[in-house]
Amino acid sequence: MSTVKSLEDLKKIREAALEKRKLKATSGQSQITVAMGTCGIAAGARDTMKAILETIETQNLSGIIVSQTGCIGLCEKEPIVMVTVGEGEKVTYGKVNPDLARRIVNEHVVGGKALKEWTIPA
Amino acid sequence: MKELSLHMLDIAENSIAAGARNVELIVEEDLVNDRLRLGVIDDGCGMDAEIVAMVENPFFTSRTTRKVGLGIPLLKAAAEACQGSLEIASTPGEGTRIWTEFQRSHIDRMPLGDLAGTMLTLCISFPQAHWMLRYTVGDAVFEFDDQPIKDTLQDVPLTEPSVLAFIRGILEEGISGVRIPETVQLC
Numbered sequence: 111m112s113t114v115k116s117l118e119d120l121k122k123i124r125e126a127a128l129e130k131r132k133l134k135a136t137s138g139q140s141q142i143t144v145a146m147g148t149c150g151i152a153a154g155a156r157d158t159m160k161a162i163l164e165t166i167e168t169q170n171l172s173g174i175i176v177s178q179t180g181c182i183g184l185c186e187k188e189p190i191v192m193v194t195v196g197e198g199e200k201v202t203y204g205k206v207n208p209d210l211a212r213r214i215v216n217e218h219v220v221g222g223k224a225l226k227e228w229t230i231p232a
Numbered sequence: 233m234k235e236l237s238l239h240m241l242d243i244a245e246n247s248i249a250a251g252a253r254n255v256e257l258i259v260e261e262d263l264v265n266d267r268l269r270l271g272v273i274d275d276g277c278g279m280d281a282e283i284v285a286m287v288e289n290p291f292f293t294s295r296t297t298r299k300v301g302l303g304i305p306l307l308k309a310a311a312e313a314c315q316g317s318l319e320i321a322s323t324p325g326e327g328t329r330i331w332t333e334f335q336r337s338h339i340d341r342m343p344l345g346d347l348a349g350t351m352l353t354l355c356i357s358f359p360q361a362h363w364m365l366r367y368t369v370g371d372a373v374f375e376f377d378d379q380p381i382k383d384t385l386q387d388v389p390l391t392e393p394s395v396l397a398f399i400r401g402i403l404e405e406g407i408s409g410v411r412i413p414e415t416v417q418l419c
Contacts, residue, residue, distance in 0.1 A: 116398075116402065119398065120384045121384055123388075124385050127394060128388065146353075147245070151245075152233050160352070166396060170393045176356055178353075178357040
């Protein structure tokens with residue numbers, strides 16, 4: 111795949127994304143933050159992050175902001191994921207493996223219902 | 233840490249903490265001399281000689297949330313266990329270069345692991361920085377630069393599903409195109 115061709119492809123992707131945005135009025139964005147200090151990375155945070163990105167990709171979920179933060183001082187609870195849906199409060203999850211990460215995206219970010227049994231006070 | 237790619241992710245986070253705008257990750261597999269070199273090059277705030285001397289100490293950290301740093305000493309120990317070394321060259325105000333070297337065939341050398349996953353994570357998490365990767369195996373080279381992608385996308389975010397698929401595809405194809413599969417040999 112040559113670079114020029116792939117950037118042409120990307121232009122088409124961009125146009126399609128803008129078209130989609132016009133159709134769907136954004137109703138408050140969701141934010142997912144993965145803690146990725148040395149402790150988080152060693153505990154598997156990259157695979158957690160990958161599972162979140164894969165879920166966004168396969169379920170075609172637009173309007174989710176994904177970011178990361180450093181160590182928040184709860185190293186024993188890593189990997190830690192924080193979720194804010196629209197204007198709602200920030201919810202912090204601990205020990206988030208890839209399976210739990212997929213559930214959080216599907217049930218909390220998309221479904222709007224926090225997974226209470228996995229939250230931690232932060 | 234189970235993969236060198238995870239160490240690179242960890243070290244690159246330091247570049248962001250140092251306010252870097254341009255970060256280049258370099259992986260060189262030198263098949264002739266049997267060396268594997270990892271480089272993380274940034275234009276962050278840099279460190280003076282005193283701080284450079286301290287960061288190799290596991291009990292040094294600038295953070296306040298935890299009393300140990302660990303990132304660099306862990307990688308240094310991994311390299312030294314494999315006939316290798318870790319070197320830091322840093323200039324305050326200009327940036328930091330961290331080079332780590334391993335004997336490529338050493339039995340204790342961690343696998344490189346998911347380099348595409350590390351690059352994707354960095355690009356998505358810190359879109360404000362300019363990310364580059366140069367991965368060399370023998371004479372084969374794969375180069376990735378996220379700037380043309382961001383210039384093309386303009387206001388469309390990297391987390392748009394089709395964009396994610398696009399970037400992941402470029403990284404995975406490019407990396408597997410030059411990589412020699414790492415196999416476990418049982419004798």
